[in-house]
Amino acid sequence: MVSNDNGTPPIPPGTSGEPEKEIPRKGFWKTLAVFFALFGPGIITSNVDNDAGGITTYSLAGSEFGLSLLWTLIPITLALIVIQEICARMGVVSGKGLSDLIRERFGARATFYLMIALFLTNLGNAVSNFAGVAASMEIFGVSKYLSVPLSAFFVWWLVVKGSYKSVEKAFLVACLFYISYIVSGFMVDPDWGEITAQFLTPTMEFTPAYLTMAVGVVGTTIAPWMQFYLQSSVVDKGLKPEDYQYARMDVVFGSIIVNIVAFFIILLCAVTIHQAGIQIETAKDAALALAPLAGKYCTWLFAFGLLNASLFAASILPLSTAYTICEAFGWESSVNRKFAEAPQFYGLYSIMIILGAAVILFPDVPLIPIMFYSQVINGVLLPVILIFMLILVNDRRIMGNFTNGWTLNLISLFTISALILLSGAMVVSAFL
Amino acid sequence: MAVAPHSQVFLFLSQILGKGIVDSAGRNQGKVVDLVVAVAELYPPVTALLYLPPGGKSPCRFPWNKVAHISGQVVVSSPAPAEGPSGNPAEGGLLLKESLLDKQIVDTHGAKILRVNDLHLLKVNQNLFLIHVDVGFRGLMRRVGLEKAADKFFQWFFDYHLTDHFIPWRFVQPLSSPDLLRLKVAQNRLSLLHPADLADIIEELDIHKRSEVFQSLDVETAAEALEETDPKIQVRLIENLNPAEASDIIEEMSPSEAADLLGDLPKEKAEGILKEMEKEIAEDVKELLEHPDEKAGGLMTTAFPTLPPQATAREAMEFMRQEAENLDLLSYLYVADPEEHLLGVVSLRDLLIASPQTLLGDMMNTRVVAVQLEEEKEEIADRFAKYGLKAIPVVDEGNHLKGVIPFRSLLEVVAPQLGK
Numbered sequence: 001m002v003s004n005d006n007g008t009p010p011i012p013p014g015t016s017g018e019p020e021k022e023i024p025r026k027g028f029w030k031t032l033a034v035f036f037a038l039f040g041p042g043i044i045t046s047n048v049d050n051d052a053g054g055i056t057t058y059s060l061a062g063s064e065f066g067l068s069l070l071w072t073l074i075p076i077t078l079a080l081i082v083i084q085e086i087c088a089r090m091g092v093v094s095g096k097g098l099s100d101l102i103r104e105r106f107g108a109r110a111t112f113y114l115m116i117a118l119f120l121t122n123l124g125n126a127v128s129n130f131a132g133v134a135a136s137m138e139i140f141g142v143s144k145y146l147s148v149p150l151s152a153f154f155v156w157w158l159v160v161k162g163s164y165k166s167v168e169k170a171f172l173v174a175c176l177f178y179i180s181y182i183v184s185g186f187m188v189d190p191d192w193g194e195i196t197a198q199f200l201t202p203t204m205e206f207t208p209a210y211l212t213m214a215v216g217v218v219g220t221t222i223a224p225w226m227q228f229y230l231q232s233s234v235v236d237k238g239l240k241p242e243d244y245q246y247a248r249m250d251v252v253f254g255s256i257i258v259n260i261v262a263f264f265i266i267l268l269c270a271v272t273i274h275q276a277g278i279q280i281e282t283a284k285d286a287a288l289a290l291a292p293l294a295g296k297y298c299t300w301l302f303a304f305g306l307l308n309a310s311l312f313a314a315s316i317l318p319l320s321t322a323y324t325i326c327e328a329f330g331w332e333s334s335v336n337r338k339f340a341e342a343p344q345f346y347g348l349y350s351i352m353i354i355l356g357a358a359v360i361l362f363p364d365v366p367l368i369p370i371m372f373y374s375q376v377i378n379g380v381l382l383p384v385i386l387i388f389m390l391i392l393v394n395d396r397r398i399m400g401n402f403t404n405g406w407t408l409n410l411i412s413l414f415t416i417s418a419l420i421l422l423s424g425a426m427v428v429s430a431f432l
Numbered sequence: 433m434a435v436a437p438h439s440q441v442f443l444f445l446s447q448i449l450g451k452g453i454v455d456s457a458g459r460n461q462g463k464v465v466d467l468v469v470a471v472a473e474l475y476p477p478v479t480a481l482l483y484l485p486p487g488g489k490s491p492c493r494f495p496w497n498k499v500a501h502i503s504g505q506v507v508v509s510s511p512a513p514a515e516g517p518s519g520n521p522a523e524g525g526l527l528l529k530e531s532l533l534d535k536q537i538v539d540t541h542g543a544k545i546l547r548v549n550d551l552h553l554l555k556v557n558q559n560l561f562l563i564h565v566d567v568g569f570r571g572l573m574r575r576v577g578l579e580k581a582a583d584k585f586f587q588w589f590f591d592y593h594l595t596d597h598f599i600p601w602r603f604v605q606p607l608s609s610p611d612l613l614r615l616k617v618a619q620n621r622l623s624l625l626h627p628a629d630l631a632d633i634i635e636e637l638d639i640h641k642r643s644e645v646f647q648s649l650d651v652e653t654a655a656e657a658l659e660e661t662d663p664k665i666q667v668r669l670i671e672n673l674n675p676a677e678a679s680d681i682i683e684e685m686s687p688s689e690a691a692d693l694l695g696d697l698p699k700e701k702a703e704g705i706l707k708e709m710e711k712e713i714a715e716d717v718k719e720l721l722e723h724p725d726e727k728a729g730g731l732m733t734t735a736f737p738t739l740p741p742q743a744t745a746r747e748a749m750e751f752m753r754q755e756a757e758n759l760d761l762l763s764y765l766y767v768a769d770p771e772e773h774l775l776g777v778v779s780l781r782d783l784l785i786a787s788p789q790t791l792l793g794d795m796m797n798t799r800v801v802a803v804q805l806e807e808e809k810e811e812i813a814d815r816f817a818k819y820g821l822k823a824i825p826v827v828d829e830g831n832h833l834k835g836v837i838p839f840r841s842l843l844e845v846v847a848p849q850l851g852k
Contacts, residue, residue: 094640104534109575238665240668
């Protein structure tokens with residue numbers, strides 16, 4: 001502060017060089033400060049990834065196959081980092097969203113069918129997330145006829161009436177609640193030596209059930225919508241090429257967190273439900289099965305985690321879908337616009353939430369086939385998007401000097417082929 | 433069948449792309465991949481087509497005047513390709529597919545950024561002219577190949593007749609390349625937009641197009657648009673310019689806006705720009721820079737009218753007329769002595785009805801509502817509301833007139849909190 005007693009003459013104008021703001025020192029603290037200013041996209045994307053479908057898959061993987069699928073999380077983390085890094089880089093360098101780049105590079109027809117597929121698969125995801133809300137609230141004794149409409153209204157209101165800043169903050173807070181799974185993991189006091197051994201030694205069972213589950217775990221962790229969402233939010237943040245290293249840190253950090261959460265869910269179900277030999281079919285079964293084995297607090301924590309994840313994903317997924325589609329077709333799209341200014345954007349967003357919630361409220365709705373076909377479309381869509389991404393990231397007109405080098409291309413190509421193989425296997429097995 | 437001598441037909445680019453080319457003898461020459469137009473004209477005529485010869489890899493150029501007619505196929509009169517693939521295929525023109533189709537454009541009439549779904553061409557005899565850009569849903573369906581199906585569906589399901597959504601070419605500003613933005617012949621259509629609309633459009637563009645568009649504007653338009661732009665984006669836009677270019681634009685801005693912007697820039701950059709600026713303006717801006725944004729000193733402008741009490745109403749009117757262009761505020765004229773002590777205020781209304789010989793010192797209102805440099809914005813807002821003023825002068829402890837806060841500047845600070 002400049003001291004200014006009454007009566008002293010004002011500071012003569014034109015004096016410069018007064019120390020106003022302290023320039024942050026280079027080094028660790030500066031890096032950390034910039035990181036916290038720029039982080040968000042990668043961490044949010046990764047956490048939405050652990051949605052109701054993800055938690056269900058991890059619970060089933062743990063309770064059916066014990067700890068034997070735990071090691072797959074290591075390659076999955078690496079693949080996630082490779083893929084998301086491409087998106088973050090494209091976002092930072094081109095300043096454009098993925099659907100924008102796809103539209104400009106591959107034309108209207110390819111984009112149109114891609115967007116229809118994306119809409120359908122994400123609608124399936126929306127349904128599964130409202131199912132997650134219904135299931136978790138039923139554990140707390142709340143009827144789905146109350147919880148689902150209320151939560152649908154809540155997520156709709158959050159985005160339509162809030163600004164992007166408040167929405168992002170709400171989402172970052174939601175990320176914290178994933179800790180509930182880690183807490184439950186410690187509550188059951190597992191044998192850490194055994195877990196470390198299983199985690200670090202890859203084992204394969206060549207049975208159809210095991211392979212299907214492995215594909216399921218991969219498929220739920222690496223989904224098409226994430227690439228669009230991540231790239232758009234990187235663009236929205238307005239990151240410059242100089243800030244790229246922070247975007248990459250964000251992505252790596254997020255990819256690791258998502259798999260830590262997955263790790264604890266598998267672990268929890270493996271050491272309790274699997275060891276007790278109980279058969280479960282849904283995440284709700286898993287939560288309920290935990291009560292006699294690990295105590296009712298564990299059930300509550302598990303259910304709370306499921307509720308948080310479902311709500312979180314139920315708001316981001318429709319948002320991301322609406323955003324992506326509007327961007328591809330040149331429609332007005334921003335949470336900062338009013339309803340009448342961006343009718344397609346809010347229309348798509350609202351339709352997904354209303355349909356997603358309504359399906360759950362119908363009695364006897366065939367939930368499992370709906371989920372199943374949405375997963376199949378997911379499996380068809382993912383390879384197409386990954387191939388498009390690889391073409392785009394190697395296009396010099398878009399990426400300039402930030403194209404993939406040959407090592408990076410080799411790694412990406414390997415990762416993408418592995419994912420395509422797995423997605424293909426899932427689609428084929430779906431029709432056998 | 434009789435053909436009208438001056439047949440006028442509308443065609444879409446999507447209908448022409450991919451058409452086969454045959455020569456007069458009916459031999460296959462390849463496929464149309466793009467059209468070139470001469471963009472300098474109001475309705476750009478097609479001057480050439482690019483085609484892919486059978487088995488060829490890179491497109492060749494063919495002058496449009498050798499095209500005999502188009503229907504199911506493009507029939508050309510001269511058999512061999514007139515020009516090889518050498519050189520820039522867009523030579524002297526604009527490639528329709530490459531730089532317009534699926535790309536973003538600005539509709540300068542509706543002040544919106546839109547994506548091009550198709551291009552609408554008029555055929556007069558054998559000449560083609562680009563007349564509309566199709567941004568509608570029907571255009572999108574045409575590209576997908578479902579135009580008829582979509583028409584029928586909407587008619588049947590909603591009883592709604594799906595119509596085309598065209599934008600006349602003269603309202604279209606293409607964005608795809610920096611060259612297009614700098615075309616002097618076609619005149620940059622963006623300068624026709626209201627600065628606030630232009631600012632919205634700039635904010636919506638991606639980082640690269642943002643600077644390209646901004647740098648294509650003339651200094652005055654750039655300054656006006658910049659004043660309306662979000663502060664964070666302002667900083668980005670200015671950071672990309674060299675100090676000389678930046679100072680030209682900032683000089684055109686009002687001193688208070690300029691000070692806010694320079695205050696947000698990194699210190700070295702701001703100093704570099706200040707050095708390049710005209711000395712007088714730089715001094716004003718530096719003084720404003722000393723004060724925090726949220727207080728009176730940061731809200732005020734130094735571009736306000738002030739005269740000594742000995743001046744007559746006639747002289748005052750003459751002064752206002754001459755300086756109007758450079759002033760941020762015209763509602764009031766402030767009366768101050770040579771030491772800049774604030775003595776009184778005369779409103780423009782008083783000045784208009786006063787007889788020309790009256791001295792300002794005799795007609796001025798001496799009960800001036802003023803605020804101190806350190807006054808908080810809430811307090812200032814209260815004063816505006818209480819006294820119903822259009823502007824409030826700012827003084828230091830010694831009653832020296834330092835600047836004036838126009839109501840507009842206060843509104844910018846207060847408005848964001850109004851909706852909540």
